[in-house]
Every structure is written in structure tokens, then in C-alpha cells.
Amino acid sequence: MSLPREKISLSVADYLAGERDASVRHEYVSGQAYAMAGASARHNRISGNIFARLNEHLDGDECEPFISDMKVRVAPELFYYPDVVVTCDAPGGDPYFRTEPRLVVEVLSPSTERVDRHEKMAAYMSCPSVQEYALVSQDAMTVELYRRVGEVWRTEVFTEPGDACAFESVGLALSLADIYRNVRFDEPAEA
Secondary structure (H helix, E strand, C coil), X not given: CCCCCCCCCCCHHHHHHHHHHCCCCEEEECCEEEECCCCCHHHHHHHHHHHHHHXXXXXXXXXXXXXXXXXXXXXXXXXXXXXXXXXXXXXXXXXXXXXXXXXXXXECCCCCHHHHHHHHHHHHHHCCCCCEEEEECCCCCCEEEEEEECCEEXXXXXXXXXXXXXXXXXXXXXXXXXXXXXXXXXXXXXX
């Protein structure tokens, strides 16, 4: 009979130091590091389309967008790598992570959807700086936008190519046609 493996808790400092040289990115949740999976071409096109429009729109702004390789510290012992994030950190912070996310976008995959819809959504909604959280399907033209309005979160769902998804937190509206530009639903997304 084998004994269950003991989980080894990793400090935040050790996690951050290890991530700088790691060949695989890891998210960090309460002392545990979790390896990130690769993304499909469809996932990358969607993330890239959103990032490109945000990057152009926010040129010269105090807030800036990042795509997939920038960690966000959501709580003292919680680091995620959002697919797209707009942060409004003051200059001079840590070059490897941000602490003031305003808009967070996750492109859903079969391997991440449960975590994106539950654990990450709860964490982001508990983070005071987050104003909007978007879940973007890669299997159908669908965007769910969760927006903080005072103390409550409101949800909007967009499903038509001409629908304008308004990211009010950064003053940019994107049509679903923009978000899904060059996305081919006839190719496999992720197994």
C-alpha cells in the first residue's frame, strides 16, 4: 500500500522566483502552483483580436493591456495569467506581475471553462479594482460580460456578429465580428 503524497506548499517569493525562469507558466493558488496548458489557434486569434483593439485604443493611456504572459496578483496568495487583461498599476511596480486589473478577459476552453466560470470569476469579482470580467467562447460566437455596478454584478450576453460588446471600464465597444475576426469554427478548437 502506498501513502498519499504530501502537498508541498510553495511561498509567494519562491513561486515568483521560479516563474521568471520557467519554461511552462504556472498559476499560483494558496501555496500551490498549477501548470498552464497551451492554447489552440482559435483561442489565440480571439485573444489577439481583443488585445490588438485594446492596445490601439489605450495607446498613451495610464492603463495598459497585456496578453496571456502577464501575471495578475488578485489576492496576496493568488496569481493568474488572464488571456487578456487591462491593468491600471502605478509606474514602478513589479515588472513580472500587475496588481490593479480593471478588465479581465478569459477565452473559454474545455480544459479551463470550469475554473474560469467558478474559481477565477469569484476571485476577480472579489478584487476591488476589477470592473469587468468577460468570458468569450471559442466554440460559438458568444461573449458573457460581467460588470460591477455599485456593489452588484450585472451580466450581458452577446451572440450576434453586429452586437457591440461595450467594455465600459476602458471606454471601448467591440462588435462580435471584431472579436471573432478570422476565427474559423470549422477547424478544431481544443481536444
